[in-house]
Amino acid sequence: MNSSSSPTAVRAATRREFLCSLGAVGVASAALTALPGCEVAQLREGTSGEFQFDLANPTFANLALVGGMQSAEALGHKILIIRVSNAEYVALDRLCTHVFCDMGPDMAGHWDKAAETLTCVCHDSVFAKDGHVLAGPATEALTSYPVVVTNGIGLVTL
Ligand code: FES
Numbered sequence: 838m839n840s841s842s843s844p845t846a847v848r849a850a851t852r853r854e855f856l857c858s859l860g861a862v863g864v865a866s867a868a869l870t871a872l873p874g875c876e877v878a879q880l881r882e883g884t885s886g887e888f889q890f891d892l893a894n895p896t897f898a899n900l901a902l903v904g905g906m907q908s909a910e911a912l913g914h915k916i917l918i919i920r921v922s923n924a925e926y927v928a929l930d931r932l933c934t935h936v937f938c939d940m941g942p943d944m945a946g947h948w949d950k951a952a953e954t955l956t957c958v959c960h961d962s963v964f965a966k967d968g969h970v971l972a973g974p975a976t977e978a979l980t981s982y983p984v985v986v987t988n989g990i991g992l993v994t995l
Pocket residue numbers: 933934935936937938957958959960961962973974975
């Protein structure tokens with residue numbers, strides 16, 4: 838694994854991004870207000886590249902079962918990897934497009950395995966597995982990234 842695909846390979850955030858991120862954490866807790874001065878694009882900034890993960894790594898144990906999901910950060914992207922079926926995985930931006938709640942598995946994200954939908958429990962926006970909005974208040978789709986898993990090694994193209 839090279840450094841650009843390491844789970845810890847995250848570029849340094851600008852001060853503004855950092856403050857927006859702090860706000861996103863606050864919103865995840867309070868779940869009430871928009872973040873002043875933060876744009877969706879700012880929270881989505883990241884560079885192109887690949888993120889590799891190993892299903893045998895305990896860090897990704899959540900993906901052992903269908904319906905499992907795992908947060909990851911790479912190249913400036915905060916993503917959520919979801920195991921949709923035995924062979925299908927999806928990767929989506931993890932910050933809700935409404936007011937940026939973090940939809941990590943132990944935060945505001947809830948994956949409905951039967952419906953194959955991701956709900957942001959902050960205000961109940963619902964997203965399809967390809968990221969498009971099924972129910973608001975969010976109006977903008979989550980960015981979706983291609984995922985290929987071969988012999989237990991996953992590759993997300995960011
Ligand atoms: S932050 Fe409001 S629905 Fe997700």
